[in-house]
Amino acid sequence: MRYFIDISYKGTSYHGWQIQKNAHTLQVEIENALFRLLGVQTPIMASGRTDAGVHAKQQIAHFDTAEAIDIERLKYRLNRYFARDIVINSIVEVKPDAHARFNATERAYEYYVNQNKNPFLQELSYYFPKPLNVDLMNQAASKLLGVQDFESFSKVKTDVNNFICNITRAEWQIENVSLVFHVTANRFLRGMVRALVGTLLEVGLEKITVEDFKKIIEQKDRTAAGDAAPPKGLFLSKVTYPSSIYSN
Template sequence: MPRYKILIEFKGSRYNGWQKQPNGDTVEGCIESALQRILRQPVDIIGQGRTDSGVHAEGQVAHFDFPETLDNNRLLYALLGVLPHDIGVWDMEEVDPQFHARFDASSRQYRYQIARRPKPLLKDISEMVLDDLDIAAMKGCAQKILGIHNFDSFTKPDNENPDSTCEVMQSEFNSVEGILTYRIEANRFVRHLVRRLVGTMIQVGKGKRTVDDFFDMIDNPSKMKNGHGAAAKGLILEKVEYKKSSKSS
């Protein structure tokens, strides 16, 4: 059966995350409903991973199977007319039937946006922090995150991902035009990891925790150490990389 890979951008402000659930609208649920309306039969999509309520994405990846050959451009155009304004499927291709959006992913990249002055146009996709921040200390913490670590200090218990070990390939802060951006790329992420890393680094920047405190949370991981969570609205999934070609032969 043909398999199709889709790339999705969405503003997560009014959704209860990506993954379907009994109560509340989700991004996955909205896309499945739109595909069923267009294709006239149920379609089950598989995402590369879930995002929490209020989190956004520019490059969410999913796949679905359909028993007929689809015209990519026609389906993308039809989705444009059916999906809500805050969800867009912006690319689609037929892929190898063995491709899996979640299990074939080699890394995911997120950014977190911190507004350092009022930014009305970015209000819904950034967290405003007007306090003085020790940016050098925060950058030192970001460097500490690089490499392979157990991130128990920055996550909640998760039955789906009991192991909190992740390999981080990119972790850095940059500031442009009143926005302090934290960007992180890793082979995998555990529940609430990015938001808790960012929230704790902001506390270091404010002087509420020390750099040594942060380093201890990395070097001596424990869920009892309770990393501080930043607001969901500042977090954006930028892209997902794959370890092998997804193209259909």
């Protein structure tokens, strides 16, 4: 039996999602909990990896069991097991060949910038008190839309076959006390969202123009783009799947 597990987490205390030697990661934490509660080693596969310090409002992972499980009981026991920084939102049965990574059709991220010093947002946003021209930032963000090569915003050491992504949303919005960058695509490259944010902030500071930003995309060179924004402001916010993967 295969199940999708919907997870929210605050990534501050974790060295990212993926299992790493001698590191406290979310995958290790969740697999250990499943082993303790199910009594067997239960590997999980996520929709994608989040870096150290990055958060998730919705991360999806799949796992297999030999027999059907009591979903609500497992969800309850997992939430009792975890510390406050991990929450299981739901567990649903899916078809045996459903895959949390390869079947995802869209992923959405949010990046939070806080321009007023706020002790309650220190670990959940990037404190950036300098004045920003948000209109220019949105003009530049609009240049990201569509199917393009985003090598300029990818980490250099990566194992992907290509740097092509289809971005369907890219915009800045003011929400409560934060400035939030919303970006949705079929896939993202390693470090891509943080590199986009760091470069768009340079547009907002008027250090580079909208036309400069467009040229950075076209250069396909990571050294042309700005520094990556800190991980603490980044959230994986939604992962979308076709309805056909779910069990009837």
